[in-house]
Amino acid sequence: MTSPSKPERPLPLGRDAYPAFQNIPTRWMDADIYGHVNNVQYLSFFDTAVNGWYVSQGLLDPRSSPTVFLVVETGCHYFSELIFPETVEAGIRIEKIGSSSVIYQIGLFQASKEKPAAQGRFVHVHVDRETRRPLAIPQETRDKLTLLTAG
Numbered sequence: 001m002t003s004p005s006k007p008e009r010p011l012p013l014g015r016d017a018y019p020a021f022q023n024i025p026t027r028w029m030d031a032d033i034y035g036h037v038n039n040v041q042y043l044s045f046f047d048t049a050v051n052g053w054y055v056s057q058g059l060l061d062p063r064s065s066p067t068v069f070l071v072v073e074t075g076c077h078y079f080s081e082l083i084f085p086e087t088v089e090a091g092i093r094i095e096k097i098g099s100s101s102v103i104y105q106i107g108l109f110q111a112s113k114e115k116p117a118a119q120g121r122f123v124h125v126h127v128d129r130e131t132r133r134p135l136a137i138p139q140e141t142r143d144k145l146t147l148l149t150a151g
Contacts, residue, residue: 012079012115013107018091019148022049022056026084036081043074046106046122049090057144067135069102069124076120086110088117094148100134101125102145 024045032038050069054060060068082088091107102124107116126137137145 010077010119012077012119013091013105014114015091015107015109017105018093018107020053020092022052022090022092024048024052024088024090026082026086026088028084031084036083039076039078042076042078042082042108042118042120045088045090045108046074046076046104046120047071049092049106050104050122050124053092053148059141059144066129067126068129070127070132071122072101072125073123074120076118078118079115080110080117082108082110082117091116092148094145095121097137097142097145097149099136100127102137104148 026037026041030037030041051060051062054069055062062068089109089111091109093105095103095105097103104122104124105119106122107119109116126135126141127133128135
């Protein structure tokens with residue numbers, strides 16, 4: 001019997017791989033007993049970066065938009081520590097736009113660093129706010145999302 005193969009660890013992408021950035025200040029409560037930002041906060045940074053971009057582009061009003069994007073998958077690879085206090089520069093790019101879903105790649109950078117402290121995958125599905133059923137991404141939204149496409 002063979003042992004399962006270990007998934008390959010991705011190489012960190014540089015700043016130039018990301019078409020957009022959102023700045024996120026770390027908070028006192030983000031740090032753990034070891035003195036660095038706790039790993040669970042990184043996923044929160046992903047969520048803040050992507051939803052902040054939606055708001056800045058007029059694609060989302062968190063209180064009243066009839067449709068929203070829900071997270072269905074996320075993951076993170078860690079390369080170095082983030083700390084408090086500092087401002088995280090979250091690079092955002094899109095790997096793929098489907099009919100109702102978007103696959104993001106996000107890099108979390110310390111100021112002036114070329115390589116991310118962490119990078120991850122973040123999958124959103126466009127849904128009706130009330131029914132939570134998937135809906136096709138409207139063309140106007142799709143046009144704005146293409147600004148973030150990788151490559």
